[in-house]
Amino acid sequence: MENxxxxxxxxxxxxQAYFLTHLHADHTQGLSPSxxxxxxxxxxxxxxxFPSKFPGFDLSLLRVVDIGRWHSLSIASPxxxxxxxxxxxxxxxxxxxxxxxxxxxxxxxxxxxxxxFRWEAMSDRALIGRAMLLNALxxxxxxxxxxxxxxxxxxxxFPSREVAAKQIVNIIESHPKHDxxxxxxxxxxxxxxxxxxxxxxxKIWVWPERLQTxxxxxxxxxxxxxxxxxxxxxxxxxxxxxxxxxxLNRMRPTIGIMPSGLPWVAxxxxxxxxxxxxxxxxxxxxxxxxxYIYTVPYSDHSCFxxxxxxxxxxxxxxxxxxxxxxxxxxxxxxxxxHLCGTKQTSQxxxxxxxxxxxxxxKLHKKGVKKLQHTGARxxxxxxxxxxxxxxxxxxxxxxxx
DNA sequence: GCGATCAGAT
DNA sequence: CACATCTGATCGC
Numbered sequence: 001m002e003n004x005x006x007x008x009x010x011x012x013x014x015x016q017a018y019f020l021t022h023l024h025a026d027h028t029q030g031l032s033p034s035x036x037x038x039x040x041x042x043x044x045x046x047x048x049x050f051p052s053k054f055p056g057f058d059l060s061l062l063r064v065v066d067i068g069r070w071h072s073l074s075i076a077s078p079x080x081x082x083x084x085x086x087x088x089x090x091x092x093x094x095x096x097x098x099x100x101x102x103x104x105x106x107x108x109x110x111x112x113x114x115x116x117f118r119w120e121a122m123s124d125r126a127l128i129g130r131a132m133l134l135n136a137l138x139x140x141x142x143x144x145x146x147x148x149x150x151x152x153x154x155x156x157x158f159p160s161r162e163v164a165a166k167q168i169v170n171i172i173e174s175h176p177k178h179d180x181x182x183x184x185x186x187x188x189x190x191x192x193x194x195x196x197x198x199x200x201x202x203k204i205w206v207w208p209e210r211l212q213t214x215x216x217x218x219x220x221x222x223x224x225x226x227x228x229x230x231x232x233x234x235x236x237x238x239x240x241x242x243x244x245x246x247x248l249n250r251m252r253p254t255i256g257i258m259p260s261g262l263p264w265v266a267x268x269x270x271x272x273x274x275x276x277x278x279x280x281x282x283x284x285x286x287x288x289x290x291x292y293i294y295t296v297p298y299s300d301h302s303c304f305x306x307x308x309x310x311x312x313x314x315x316x317x318x319x320x321x322x323x324x325x326x327x328x329x330x331x332x333x334x335x336x337x338h339l340c341g342t343k344q345t346s347q348x349x350x351x352x353x354x355x356x357x358x359x360x361x362k363l364h365k366k367g368v369k370k371l372q373h374t375g376a377r378x379x380x381x382x383x384x385x386x387x388x389x390x391x392x393x394x395x396x397x398x399x400x401x
Numbered sequence: 402g403c404g405a406t407c408a409g410a411t
Numbered sequence: 412c413a414c415a416t417c418t419g420a421t422c423g424c
Contacts, residue, residue, distance in 0.1 A: 185415050238411050238416045
């Protein structure tokens with residue numbers, strides 16, 4: 001938060017309390033096993049996963065925030081002797097396991113920080129979250145909304161995860177003799193994999209660290225690390241590529257499935273990369289992306305229409321985007337200003353397509369020097385990182401490139 | 402030397 | 412493309 005007394009998904013020095021929305025790496029930059037700058041509030045599921053993400057972390061710093069219940073925290077005011085109280089409520093963000101949004105109440109008014117979230121209006125979980133938020137805000141204004149603006153453009157239109165999951169099952173069923181690899185991250189999309197497993201009555205291979213995560217999350221019979229037990233494997237997204245699929249296909253017929261909201265960007269005209277132009281739906285939707293690869297619009301972020309529903313529901317006085325680093329960052333007020341309180345619309349028109357950068361300016365020139373590195377040191381760093389997250393596999397079994 | 406951060410990759 | 416992630420190189424204490 002801007003007053004500097006509380007940080008959400010930021011871990012630099014200077015705050016009295018720190019809040020974690022979820023355990024994806026881009027929200028934990030700056031956290032490390034040796035971090036101990038203050039109490040760290042997070043959901044119960046995040047707390048459970050915490051030791052495996054940061055082995056050696058001082059767990060006495062963790063404060064579990066129960067979903068749906070108001071908590072409070074006393075913080076010292078920087079300008080006066082008196083302490084003030086901040087109240088906060090965690091609401092299920094329905095993004096990845098443990099992901100929550102935080103509603104804060106304090107001298108600054110009401111502020112909602114969504115973190116990453118998916119707002120599928122028809123889902124039970126979103127309905128519960130909706131009721132919590134409406135109840136908390138029924139008699140007051142929401143002064144600030146920090147919004148997951150990952151897909152804050154009408155060009156981003158994709159179906160519910162339920163629909164996308166059925167598409168994926170259809171793809172698998174239409175390739176009965178193929179091996180299947182599905183790209184996932186270190187956390188998230190467990191429900192998709194569980195759905196595939198249940199419908200097709202098949203186990204899903206995951207890599208060993210991921211199996212540990214699955215066990216912590218309470219999945220005990222669905223996943224395996226033995227390739228001989230299944231033709232469906234979930235592999236890290238960073239190792240999922242055209243080359244990977246080509247390599248696999250030299251051994252056995254294999255297709256890859258990339259579940260993501262990204263390919264469903266509408267493509268604007270070439271020369272005109274104005275991000276605000278009329279949306280044009282990508283004609284390749286639901287089609288093959290490559291000889292061996294299907295991309296399916298399964299997203300853990302809200303699409304544009306869901307963001308719009310969310311803003312309409314909460315009618316915040318002001319909105320700020322959480323994601324500010326994307327090249328085509330768009331101020332949410334451009335699309336949603338008219339749904340907000342006073343004066344935002346005209347303001348938004350002057351702020352459209354504003355690009356915000358974080359503090360570190362990148363002035364380094366590239367390629368000025370090419371130093372040889374000492375191979376010994378590089379591998380030591382790498383090994384330490386592997387050890388920290390728990391013994392990386394060198395599995396001949398999975399035939400990952 | 403070591404952790405933090407950056408650049409570049411998928 | 413870059414949702415999130417990993418690797419190796421470099422920075423800075």
